[in-house]
Amino acid sequence: MKTLVDRLFPDGRPEVAEFRPMARYFGPIDAMIYVRDDVSYRADRVDPFLTVLWHPTEDRLVGVKLKGFRFLFERLSAVAPEVSTNDFLPLVKALEIALAAGVGEVLTDGLEKKLQRDRKYEQARQLIRDVSVPNRDLPQAA
């Protein structure tokens, strides 16, 4: 009997590995997503470039989504050309670019909203501080 996965991939199943924390570029939405836990997270939009991902029931981050990643990566490559040729990209470098790029949306916000944004960027930074993405998985190679 055909399973659902058989029906999803009639030309053959992709290679299946065990879940582990991972950063993955999703080309169709142009976003780099890092998730630490395999849960139905709750996405919390911070600005046009950053969404933080909360545990479904607990008050803790389980992931980060960097949106407009192609734009972020091109901007990063312009200021630090070595990122295009290095084997790995530390994800926190892209987060720094997002912090600067997304500031326009909060220019007219009140102090409390700006502090909230800064706090979420810091939480994201802590979560991905040791995460690097292989160069082959970046949008330039997609």
Add this chain to the structure above:
Amino acid sequence: MLGPIHRLNDRGTALVIQAAHPDDRARIVSIRASSETLRSMVSDRWNSKIGEYVGLVHGNLRITSETTLEPIDAPTQGLLAAHACFMGVRRPVGKSPSGDRIAVYVIQAPYTYQFPDRSGVAVRTAAPARSVFTVEADFPEDGEAEIVFWEWVLAASDDATLPENHDARYVRRCWL
């Protein structure tokens, strides 16, 4: 669980999803799910994402009964259950400065799903707290529409049926 429409997606075509058109809620169209997105999720064994697709985007699924632990039919309307739709996301997408071709469907569901094995039977669990489920579909000017991503997002504090800050994140509301 099923609403007044009572239409189900075909189990034999797991990648083709029925949905109301963003510009005309009465018009039901078939949208293909991105095989690139699904392939990545399956490769990474991202079971919660596969479960969400099976249970909330497609919907015609079998689950493990919470009482008997046997497989039972427990279909949902999938994407046809959407009660709101927005068009355009306010962020760069690829080479475009804005995602003005992306529709975002909003679903309120009491459950989410895990897909812990490859037997075709999902596990139903309570939906994440204070959240709504969203499905993004790309509607290019020329070419076929494609479902590109899905996720739970925090609900608005003043309207628990819609995503938080929906005015800031989406360009326009299509229907509600």
